[in-house]
C-alpha cells in the first residue's frame with residue numbers, strides 16, 4: 001500500500017473540498033493576492049466583474065492603466081501557468097463592497 005498526499009485547492013471562504021474552485025487575483029496598492037473561490041462564493045465577484053474594467057492581459061481591448069488596479073505580478077509562489085491563466089484581477093475595495101452588498 002502506497003500512501004499518497006494529495007493537495008486540494010479549496011475555496012478561501014467556505015473551505016469545502018468537494019467543489020471546484022477558481023483562482024482570482026486581487027490587486028490593491030502594492031499587494032497582489034490570490035484567492036480561490038467556489039462558484040457560490042465567487043458569485044458576488046463574478047457579478048462585479050460583469051461591470052468592472054478589464055486591465056492587463058486583454059488581447060481584444062487596449063488596457064487602460066490605473067495606479068490602483070494592475071496586472072498580477074508573478075508571485076514568488078505561483079502554482080502553475082494553468083492556474084494563473086484564468087485569474088481575474090480586482091481590488092480589495094471592490095470585493096469588500098460586494099461583501100457588504102450581499
Ligand SMILES: [Zn+2]
Pocket residue numbers: 011012013014015016037038039040041
Ligand atoms: Zn466557497
